[in-house]
Amino acid sequence: xxxxxxxxxxxxxxxxxxxxxxxxxxxxxxxxxxxxxxxxxxxxxxxxxxxxxxxxxxxxxxxxxxxxxxxxxxxxxxxxxxxxxxxxxxxxxxxxxxxxxxxxxxxxxxxxxxxxxxxxxxxxx
Amino acid sequence: xxxxxxxxxxxxxxxxxxxxxxxxxxxxxxxxxxxxxxxxxxxxxxxxxxxxxxxxxxxxxxxxxxxxxxxxxxxxxxxxxxxxxxxxxxxxxxxxxxxxxxxxxxxxxxxxxxxxxxxxxxxxxxxxxxxxxxxxxxxxxxxxxxxxxxxxxxxxxxxxxxxxxxxxxxxxxxxxxxxxxxxxxxxxxxxxxxxxxxxxxxxxxxxxxxxxxxxxxxxxxxxxxxxxxxxxxxxxxxxxxxxxxxxxxxxxxxxxxxxxxxxxxxxxxxxxxxxxxxxxxxxxxxxxxxxxxxxxxxxxxxxxxxxxxxxxxxxxxxxxxxxxxxxxxxxxxxxxxxxxxxxxxxxxxxxxxxxxxxxxxxxxxxxxxxxxxxxxxxxxxxxxxxxxxxxxxxxxxxxxxxxxxxxxxxxxxxxxxxxxxxxxxxxxxxxxxxxxxxxxxxxxxxxxxxxxxxxxxxxxxxxxxxxxxxxxxxxxxxxxxxxxxxxxxxxxxxxxxxxxxxxxxxxxxxxxxxxxxxxxxxxxxxxxxxx
Numbered sequence: 001x002x003x004x005x006x007x008x009x010x011x012x013x014x015x016x017x018x019x020x021x022x023x024x025x026x027x028x029x030x031x032x033x034x035x036x037x038x039x040x041x042x043x044x045x046x047x048x049x050x051x052x053x054x055x056x057x058x059x060x061x062x063x064x065x066x067x068x069x070x071x072x073x074x075x076x077x078x079x080x081x082x083x084x085x086x087x088x089x090x091x092x093x094x095x096x097x098x099x100x101x102x103x104x105x106x107x108x109x110x111x112x113x114x115x116x117x118x119x120x121x122x123x124x125x
Numbered sequence: 126x127x128x129x130x131x132x133x134x135x136x137x138x139x140x141x142x143x144x145x146x147x148x149x150x151x152x153x154x155x156x157x158x159x160x161x162x163x164x165x166x167x168x169x170x171x172x173x174x175x176x177x178x179x180x181x182x183x184x185x186x187x188x189x190x191x192x193x194x195x196x197x198x199x200x201x202x203x204x205x206x207x208x209x210x211x212x213x214x215x216x217x218x219x220x221x222x223x224x225x226x227x228x229x230x231x232x233x234x235x236x237x238x239x240x241x242x243x244x245x246x247x248x249x250x251x252x253x254x255x256x257x258x259x260x261x262x263x264x265x266x267x268x269x270x271x272x273x274x275x276x277x278x279x280x281x282x283x284x285x286x287x288x289x290x291x292x293x294x295x296x297x298x299x300x301x302x303x304x305x306x307x308x309x310x311x312x313x314x315x316x317x318x319x320x321x322x323x324x325x326x327x328x329x330x331x332x333x334x335x336x337x338x339x340x341x342x343x344x345x346x347x348x349x350x351x352x353x354x355x356x357x358x359x360x361x362x363x364x365x366x367x368x369x370x371x372x373x374x375x376x377x378x379x380x381x382x383x384x385x386x387x388x389x390x391x392x393x394x395x396x397x398x399x400x401x402x403x404x405x406x407x408x409x410x411x412x413x414x415x416x417x418x419x420x421x422x423x424x425x426x427x428x429x430x431x432x433x434x435x436x437x438x439x440x441x442x443x444x445x446x447x448x449x450x451x452x453x454x455x456x457x458x459x460x461x462x463x464x465x466x467x468x469x470x471x472x473x474x475x476x477x478x479x480x481x482x483x484x485x486x487x488x489x490x491x492x493x494x495x496x497x498x499x500x501x502x503x504x505x506x507x508x509x510x511x512x513x514x515x516x517x518x519x520x521x522x523x524x525x526x527x528x529x530x531x532x533x534x535x536x537x538x539x540x541x542x543x544x545x546x547x548x549x550x551x552x553x554x555x556x557x558x559x560x561x562x563x564x565x566x567x568x569x570x571x572x573x574x575x576x577x578x579x580x581x582x583x584x585x586x587x588x589x590x591x592x593x594x595x596x597x598x599x600x601x602x603x604x605x606x607x608x609x610x611x612x613x614x615x616x617x618x619x620x621x622x623x624x625x626x627x628x629x630x631x632x633x634x635x636x637x638x639x640x641x642x643x644x645x646x647x648x649x650x651x652x653x654x655x656x
Contacts, residue, residue: 009269013299017277024285062182066574084269105273109280 003048004028008038021109035059053082069098078119096100127191130225131191133167137181166225181404197224199537200235264314271307329452337443344507351435352466370423378430385412428463469502502595516600545626549577550597562610566622568633572602576610
């Protein structure tokens with residue numbers, strides 16, 4: 001069985017590209033265009049990893065991260081945060097909340113795939 | 126405070142008219158060696174001898190009072206107090222020498238420093254803008270997001286050979302749409318930077334206008350004459366009143382004054398509660414405007430319609446005003462001067478001020494004007510042979526921003542940064558509407574009477590933010606007993622005087638618990654040790 005990855009990103013073209021490359025790597029990919037949908041999905045569906053953008057409608061990336069990391073049922077889900085370069089305050093805030101990795105925009109597909117593999121390497125599918 | 130270095134001026138003028146030192150000394154009834162000491166600023170000159178020098182050399186007394194030289198020395202002191210020069214041995218004596226012997230070099234130095242300060246402020250403002258501007262922040266995020274989408278999509282197209290036709294079409298389409306979005310954002314950024322022009326000036330308009338007014342000694346005889354003549358026209362055989370103004374505005378300027386109508390509720394910051402429509406020649410004077418406001422604003426309109434050319438003439442002849450903003454600011458300040466001249470006619474006001482012993486509250490009630498108007502007017506009582514007490518004036522907002530300043534020759538008010546925190550101009554904010562008086566003693570022994578009051582501008586509604594300002598007048602302690610503000614104070618007691626300075630950086634009081642910055646300038650020949 002493959003790992004399931006949720007991508008929470010409101011920029012459709014990024015979402016499409018990431019979904020495509022991760023699907024090709026064998027992951028089961030779901031997507032959410034806003035923070036509320038992301039939380040609903042992760043609560044109702046098996047999610048092995050979350051790729052989370054900072055800027056999301058309704059609930060932003062930090063609020064989603066906090067919800068995941070403070071929920072005992074969800075806190076073990078690794079989270080990769082997509083950040084803009086130079087947003088050092090964002091990184092500090094996310095680290096304090098327990099984020100597992102950062103990928104800064106504009107990123108390479110290779111970097112995303114390697115980070116996902118690294119975080120899921122010890123996790124059974 | 127060092128003696129005013131006017132020696133070079135005397136020497137240069139003497140040479141200009143072809144007099145030897147011996148000739149001039151003979152005419153003045155002093156020895157040539159004494160004259161030499163005067164010309165090299167080793168001896169002060171004042172009183173009868175100064176008058177004689179001005180007559181023999183045909184120099185206006187106003188040019189020999191040393192006021193301009195003192196201001197220049199103070200500017201050099203402030204320059205020397207900047208941390209930039211902390212490793213330099215800059216003494217007060219050297220500043221005086223530079224002004225006395227190389228005046229143009231001193232002016233050039235001060236001008237360079239002002240330019241540097243101006244540009245430093247501009248750079249700081251631009252840097253803040255780049256860091257904190259919400260449009261820029263958002264635009265950069267958009268750029269990064271667009272580029273992330275383009276990069277990811279391009280890598281897919283580049284690295285994956287077995288894309289279906291549909292996938293190829295979709296990803297190419299995504300590239301096009303992301304490129305378009307990126308172009309729009311970059312276009313907006315370009316427009317933003319085009320508009321963000323940073324204008325720099327070597328002097329701010331406020332500084333230019335300050336210099337202009339101080340050069341004139343705060344007194345404008347032609348404007349006084351013009352105001353006096355206009356006032357006589359308006360009042361005729363009666364008095365200068367609201368009804369006389371309404372009548373005059375109608376007769377001479379075709380202006381209809383509508384009392385109790387319209388107006389700008391919520392205004393009050395720049396005196397404009399009344400609204401003038403130049404097309405219909407109508408002035409709306411709202412019912413909520415106080416008598417003081419009505420009188421002030423109608424007089425302002427009268428002055429604008431009648432005496433604007435007199436102001437233009439003053440500005441045309443001014444050497445200090447180099448920019449349009451400086452001209453506008455000077456015009457506004459001179460208009461304020463004219464209005465005060467009309468409401469508080471010189472001779473009568475001086476007489477009343479002397480009789481009231483400069484009690485501002487009393488004068489406010491007598492003339493039905495504001496505290497600010499009376500304070501400003503007191504400073505302008507400088508007509509030769511008919512002068513009031515020489516006052517300095519400082520007006521600030523709670524942030525310490527200097528709105529108006531007028532120096533006395535021996536009481537320099539800092540141009541850059543704030544003054545000593547002990548000055549009553551700051552402490553009076555703690556007790557608004559009350560006059561706070563203070564006998565201020567400076568390290569060099571000079572003593573001044575300060576009296577200050579903080580007030581909120583008229584507030585028209587609850588939600589309007591109150592505009593607070595404080596205004597301070599200061600006079601030499603020698604004149605203090607002519608004012609009510611010295612009543613009850615024993616000037617012979619040293620204990621009564623509050624030790625103050627000019628500003629922390631320029632103050633030699635090492636033991637002051639209020640010190641916030643290291644001092645740089647010290648006594649006559651010694652810079653202070655840095656703490």
